[in-house]
Amino acid sequence: MVDLIGASRMAIASQRNPLDRVRLTPWQLDYVQIAESMALLRAGNQIGKTLIKLWEMIHHCRGTHPYRRIFKPPIKVLAMGQTWEQMGKTGGYMEELWSLLPKGEIAKNIRLDKGRGITGKPPRIVFTSGPGKGSVINFGTYKQGSAPHAGVTVHYVDCDEPPPENILQELLPRLLRFGGHMRIGFTPVVGMPDQSFLREKVKNGTLVERNPWLEESSCWPIGAPRPWITQADVDAFAANLIAAERDMRIKGAWDPILDEAWLTNFIRKRHIVPCEAPPGAFLVVGVDHGIAAGKQTAVLAAVVGRRDLRPYVAILDEECAELATTPADDARAILKLLKRHGIPWRRIDEWVGDRPAESRHQMKRKSNMELERNLAVQVGVRRFPRFHTPYKNRSSVAHGMHLINAMLGAFDDDGTPHFMIDPKAERFATFCEIWAGNPHHELKDVGDAGRYAVERALGKVPIQRLTAIY
Numbered sequence: 045m046v047d048l049i050g051a052s053r054m055a056i057a058s059q060r061n062p063l064d065r066v067r068l069t070p071w072q073l074d075y076v077q078i079a080e081s082m083a084l085l086r087a088g089n090q091i092g093k094t095l096i097k098l099w100e101m102i103h104h105c106r107g108t109h110p111y112r113r114i115f116k117p118p119i120k121v122l123a124m125g126q127t128w129e130q131m132g133k134t135g136g137y138m139e140e141l142w143s144l145l146p147k148g149e150i151a152k153n154i155r156l157d158k159g160r161g162i163t164g165k166p167p168r169i170v171f172t173s174g175p176g177k178g179s180v181i182n183f184g185t186y187k188q189g190s191a192p193h194a195g196v197t198v199h200y201v202d203c204d205e206p207p208p209e210n211i212l213q214e215l216l217p218r219l220l221r222f223g224g225h226m227r228i229g230f231t232p233v234v235g236m237p238d239q240s241f242l243r244e245k246v247k248n249g250t251l252v253e254r255n256p257w258l259e260e261s262s263c264w265p266i267g268a269p270r271p272w273i274t275q276a277d278v279d280a281f282a283a284n285l286i287a288a289e290r291d292m293r294i295k296g297a298w299d300p301i302l303d304e305a306w307l308t309n310f311i312r313k314r315h316i317v318p319c320e321a322p323p324g325a326f327l328v329v330g331v332d333h334g335i336a337a338g339k340q341t342a343v344l345a346a347v348v349g350r351r352d353l354r355p356y357v358a359i360l361d362e363e364c365a366e367l368a369t370t371p372a373d374d375a376r377a378i379l380k381l382l383k384r385h386g387i388p389w390r391r392i393d394e395w396v397g398d399r400p401a402e403s404r405h406q407m408k409r410k411s412n413m414e415l416e417r418n419l420a421v422q423v424g425v426r427r428f429p430r431f432h433t434p435y436k437n438r439s440s441v442a443h444g445m446h447l448i449n450a451m452l453g454a455f456d457d458d459g460t461p462h463f464m465i466d467p468k469a470e471r472f473a474t475f476c477e478i479w480a481g482n483p484h485h486e487l488k489d490v491g492d493a494g495r496y497a498v499e500r501a502l503g504k505v506p507i508q509r510l511t512a513i514y
Contacts, residue, residue: 061146063102067265071256072096077111080252081219084206084242085229086296088258089281090273093229094204098141100227101202105169106149106176115222118171118178119199122218126205127187132161137204138183141169149174186211197221203228209241232292234300234442234481243298257295284309284450288481289442300481306445309452310476317464319358321346321385329378330497331397331431332489333410339401340365340410341490342378343472344385345497357451357498359465359472360385364490371410375418384468389423396500397431398492434496444495447502452476469494 068076075085075096087093103109107117123141125131132138138161151170155163162169162183169181182198186207199222201215206228219226232239245251256262258278264271282294286306291297321327325346334340342363349355361384363377382389400411412431420428434440454462465473475491482488 062144063099063108063146066095066099066144067268068096069262069265071254071262073111073266075254075256076100076109078252078254079112081223082226082245082251083228084246084251084253085227085256086253086298087229087231087256088262088296089231089293091256091258091262093231093256094137094140095144097202097204097227097229098137098144101181101200102141102144102146102176104200104225105171105179105181106146106174108175115199115224117176118180120197121179121181121200121202122196122198122215123181123183124201124203124207124211124215125183125185127185128161131183131185131204132157132159134159136161138162138167141181145169146174149176199224201226205230206237206239206242208237212241231296232298233439234288234292235439239298255296258293284446284453286442286445286449289446305476305478305480307449307452307476307479309449311452312473312477314455314459315452315461315463315465315476316467316473317358317461319346319360319464319466321358321360321387322348324348325358326350326394326501327387327392328394328396328497328501329381329392330493330495330500331374331378331395331412331415332493332496333374333398333401333412333415334365334489335368335401335408335410337368338364338366338486339489340369340374340377341471341493342374342381343469343490343493343497344381344387345494345501347498347501350501354454354462355502357463357501359469359494359497361466362469362472362490362493364471371414371418372422374410374415375422378415378419379422389419392429394500395429395431396434396496398496399433399436432500434499441495444499448476448495448498451498 069092072092085093085097100109101121101123104114105117105119105121107114125137130136139156142156142162149171151172154169157163161167167183171177171179196218198218201219201224203226207215215226242251246253260271260273260275260278263273278294282290285293287304287308288300288306292300325348328345328347330343330345332341344360346358346360347355361381363381365373365377379389397412397415400409402409412433416428416431420426448463451463465476471487471490472494475487479485479487479491
């Protein structure tokens with residue numbers, strides 16, 4: 045006879061302790077059995093590296109680690125990340141930690157604010173009952189510097205992303221008293237800070253490393269009927285990655301490949317298409333500011349179905365200065381660009397421009413505000429629409445290029461591309477064809493102007509969703 049009461053109790057217990065629902069993959073099982081005090085997890089995307097690091101951290105707090113000897117609770121834990129925004133974002137570190145915590149064992153006033161992270165000043169997790177009673181998880185960021193951690197003594201440190209070398213040197217003494225453990229996990233990306241000090245520790249044996257790749261076997265829990273990502277999914281994801289980051293995001297490679305064009309899906313014969321803005325299209329002007337000759341650029345883009353799963357983007361035209369210009373010159377160039385297409389300036393839905401560019405030697409400065417003022421004067425209004433400034437971080441270029449590359453790979457059944465470039469935007473087309481990551485390349489500016497326009501029109505799409513969308 046089926047024990048319905050027992051099954052119900054087990055279901056309730058599982059709800060109370062989400063740790064019990066986690067089924068480990070072979071590489072995760074190997075990782076959680078590392079006995080050394082310091083370990084680095086350098087892995088591909090979406091294989092469960094944050095999940096397993098948080099699973100292990102909570103088991104340390106509760107004293108319930110099933111695979112090796114650990115400290116008897118209560119213990120002190122320090123969880124570190126780049127910034128509060130990065131740790132608290134939707135789907136980020138704090139949200140995943142919250143999903144694994146046994147809620148009945150932590151202080152009842154602790155909450156998760158979606159998109160902002162775990163609440164409190166400062167935010168922390170306090171275990172008030174259960175096997176981990178008295179254990180505390182405190183949070184910190186690398187942006188705070190090393191001062192907040194001076195003098196702190198902890199049993200366990202978990203780093204979401206590699207800490208800067210000065211932060212690492214400050215964290216290590218915090219573990220000495222108890223002979224504690226540190227775990228570091230990340231997926232390398234183009235533009236990340238120098239990690240040579242971590243590579244040297246791995247090389248000389250002072251830092252144990254695991255390097256699982258993104259492949260079907262890495263996403264297949266032991267005893268499960270199927271993986272959460274199939275090899276076909278992995279292959280489709282890899283196909284839309286920019287060349288420079290493919291090995292980084294699939295294999296966790298330390299270094300990017302920079303000797304081939306990033307936009308691997310660009311095909312000149314298929315993507316260069318004469319096009320005009322269709323009625324009702326969302327129109328954006330993207331601007332990259334520059335002081336030197338040939339650096340100031342503006343790109344006009346049109347987007348259809350920007351809120352659909354598979355929108356269409358057309359790069360209609362560009363204005364690239366050949367000589368050094370003033371903000372007044374730049375304003376005239378943008379209005380000239382619009383006039384070629386018969387588009388009134390009021391018809392533009394969004395304006396986006398880069399951060400200010402300046403030269404102390406030449407006593408020159410360009411900014412969105414200066415451009416707005418000059419445009420207002422030339423069109424005869426008191427105030428011109430505001431230029432938005434693109435969000436930038438260490439991976440913003442790569443993210444924008446991923447988005448464009450994914451769209452370049454999308455075609456309708458009749459061959460219509462989802463990303464089109466008019467022949468008038470030849471410099472942007474050449475950028476797509478040849479740019480291989482050099483930040484000083486002469487076409488980088490027009491590429492940035494077009495990228496800003498596309499990102500502004502479509503919004504920030506997580507890289508992991510690009511394959512699903514396109």
